[in-house]
Amino acid sequence: MRGFLFIMAAFAVMGLAFWAYQENYKTQATMRETRDLHAQIGAAHERLGMLRAEWAYLNRPDRLADLAELNFDRLGLLPIMPEAFGRVDQIIYPLPPIAPITNSVTLSSGVFVPEDGAL
Amino acid sequence: MTRTPLRPLARILKARASGENPDAIEAEIRAKRHAEMHDKARQRAEGRLLVLGLAFFCAFVTIGARMGTLASSVPMEPRAATVGNPIIGQRSDIVDRNGRMLATNLATHSLYAHPRDMIDPEHAATGLAAIFPELDADELLEDFTGERRFLWIRRQISPEQMQAVHDIGSPGLLFGPREMRLYPNGPIAAHILGGASYGREGVASAEVIGVAGVERQFDGFLRDPANEGAPLELSIDLTVQAASEEVLAGGMSIMSAKGATSILMDAHTGEIISMVSLPDFDPNNRPRVLTTGDQSDSPLFNRAVQGVYELGSTFKIFAVAQAMELGLVNANTMIDTQGPLTWGRFRIRDFHDYGPELSTTDVIVESSNVGTARIAMQIGADRQRAFLNTLGFLQPTPIEMVEAPTGKPLLPANWSELSAMTISYGHGLSTSPLHLATAYASIANGGLRVEPTLLRVDNPEPGPRVMSDAVAQSAVHMLRQVVVRGTASFGEVAGYEVAGKTGTADKARENGGGYYDDKVIATFASVFPASDPQYVLIVTLDEPTIYTLGEDRRTAGWTAVPVAAEMIRRVAPLLGLRPHVDSAQPVGVTLTSN
Numbered sequence: 235m236r237g238f239l240f241i242m243a244a245f246a247v248m249g250l251a252f253w254a255y256q257e258n259y260k261t262q263a264t265m266r267e268t269r270d271l272h273a274q275i276g277a278a279h280e281r282l283g284m285l286r287a288e289w290a291y292l293n294r295p296d297r298l299a300d301l302a303e304l305n306f307d308r309l310g311l312l313p314i315m316p317e318a319f320g321r322v323d324q325i326i327y328p329l330p331p332i333a334p335i336t337n338s339v340t341l342s343s344g345v346f347v348p349e350d351g352a353l
Numbered sequence: 354m355t356r357t358p359l360r361p362l363a364r365i366l367k368a369r370a371s372g373e374n375p376d377a378i379e380a381e382i383r384a385k386r387h388a389e390m391h392d393k394a395r396q397r398a399e400g401r402l403l404v405l406g407l408a409f410f411c412a413f414v415t416i417g418a419r420m421g422t423l424a425s426s427v428p429m430e431p432r433a434a435t436v437g438n439p440i441i442g443q444r445s446d447i448v449d450r451n452g453r454m455l456a457t458n459l460a461t462h463s464l465y466a467h468p469r470d471m472i473d474p475e476h477a478a479t480g481l482a483a484i485f486p487e488l489d490a491d492e493l494l495e496d497f498t499g500e501r502r503f504l505w506i507r508r509q510i511s512p513e514q515m516q517a518v519h520d521i522g523s524p525g526l527l528f529g530p531r532e533m534r535l536y537p538n539g540p541i542a543a544h545i546l547g548g549a550s551y552g553r554e555g556v557a558s559a560e561v562i563g564v565a566g567v568e569r570q571f572d573g574f575l576r577d578p579a580n581e582g583a584p585l586e587l588s589i590d591l592t593v594q595a596a597s598e599e600v601l602a603g604g605m606s607i608m609s610a611k612g613a614t615s616i617l618m619d620a621h622t623g624e625i626i627s628m629v630s631l632p633d634f635d636p637n638n639r640p641r642v643l644t645t646g647d648q649s650d651s652p653l654f655n656r657a658v659q660g661v662y663e664l665g666s667t668f669k670i671f672a673v674a675q676a677m678e679l680g681l682v683n684a685n686t687m688i689d690t691q692g693p694l695t696w697g698r699f700r701i702r703d704f705h706d707y708g709p710e711l712s713t714t715d716v717i718v719e720s721s722n723v724g725t726a727r728i729a730m731q732i733g734a735d736r737q738r739a740f741l742n743t744l745g746f747l748q749p750t751p752i753e754m755v756e757a758p759t760g761k762p763l764l765p766a767n768w769s770e771l772s773a774m775t776i777s778y779g780h781g782l783s784t785s786p787l788h789l790a791t792a793y794a795s796i797a798n799g800g801l802r803v804e805p806t807l808l809r810v811d812n813p814e815p816g817p818r819v820m821s822d823a824v825a826q827s828a829v830h831m832l833r834q835v836v837v838r839g840t841a842s843f844g845e846v847a848g849y850e851v852a853g854k855t856g857t858a859d860k861a862r863e864n865g866g867g868y869y870d871d872k873v874i875a876t877f878a879s880v881f882p883a884s885d886p887q888y889v890l891i892v893t894l895d896e897p898t899i900y901t902l903g904e905d906r907r908t909a910g911w912t913a914v915p916v917a918a919e920m921i922r923r924v925a926p927l928l929g930l931r932p933h934v935d936s937a938q939p940v941g942v943t944l945t946s947n
Contacts (some may be wrong), residue, residue: 286461291537316847
């Protein structure tokens, strides 16, 4: 009985050692993967930062003002002035849609003839 | 082991026979036994000591070796258990109130050399000199062939330059990553942002530190990894700032002024929407600090915060507001304006003679020094000082810039009655335009103290009351009259009901001893729209002059006021303020027929 216990304990130790060995390698693989992902995300952030900086640089007010001036013929952009504000009552109401033509007839010989015959 | 008895019978008998003392034998054996025990115990103790010593030795060697490797190896970030986001380790961006970029980072490279690794130093030196015109080939060759093992060549290089250096093909020329601070808008808001430079530098990385402005003030915040890259949100509006700079630069050149500054502040929250100081600089390429001469001539000098000037008649409204608050006068009280007013050796005169008396409103409208000085005499020096203190005139402004404490007001050594009289019309007390903006904001918002700030305020808290709402409204009404029928008639902007006060102060000579005759500081302090004041605008021109209608004119009414009016015309629509138009029909009435 005692011998059996010793053998079981030895097997248990070997099993645990194998498990720990595997866990160790799994952890290392995960950490390597995390590091790669971090590096990728970091590179993406860097690219994003670069694009943001470029966007900001291309949209700097000086450049936009110069472009608006250069393309004045096409765009006609001016600095916003107080006159640009309007009132709601200056906007016309939407025009009522034209009633659909229900009694249409095909024209022949250039004379319009309604169905009821009146001209 | 056989044990020797203490009294072995054979020896005892022998000793007795020979007449010796048998006890001596016992003592001898006992001594021998003790010596053996002693030796054994000693051996065991020595063994234990040795084991213990070995254990300590191993422990110390382990700890020492660990310390040695930690000290000599490159630090590594812990990867398994990190708090927060490990990726964003850069200095935070700075954005305006709408999230538009004011400062960001750019990944570039630095260039350094290991001369020992070079194969053809001469080729490398001439190649570098061809790429970077400011480097000298002979000096480089001297460095490359000398004793040096390492040298920096450039702190930052562009991708094109990096490729060109690659093409030289020398193994001794190496690149390191380097983060660069970029201000994409160039000189816009340069004084507010300040600038950045490098702190501790290594081959693998370098520390970016702020050197002035908000970059320096918020250095800790911008570098704190716990923010995870959250940007610093300023109260500045980039569009308004750019438009203000354009208008002010135009005005400065038309008025041939030496410098100019403008501050646009939200009257209710104290947020600074735009703050311009001209001449300015490009924070991407910050100029050096002047080592000789007057610092105020440097483009680095922020006139809005650091420049303390006597701001002239713009101060009159404070004397009048205080007198109204104390119940000494009301808007229609007649004030004696018979000049000159003599006090000791001093005489106070007006620009024109305004006759024997004017109403309080007209004292402001006509800008009468004599009238204001008489009101100040009624108030008294102590009460005036206390009131100006509550408006924030006696301390440096609390704005979030490292330069703020240098904008310390210059107070009279002895605040006498004469000082009170001159201060009432803006002489004898030098303050920055930002102080003036803060105080006008208190008038504009109905009498509450505001703290000027460069950070976006989402939940403003009302400050302590410095004057009653009625007094503040009455003061705004007087300021409106200045524009409608007074010295600031050029300040009228259709639809925006500008209210304001001009101030033209002679410049004090640098070495003391009086004032220049032909150099002035022209200021226009304004509030708009007068019916519901939202914003405060201060425009100050340094030494303006314009030739109009046959003479050189320097007064603020001819110089600062038109510039301010143009600025309001450009900026108010950008702020989303609708012009106030008197409509022909009553609002809300619909014509019907029965």
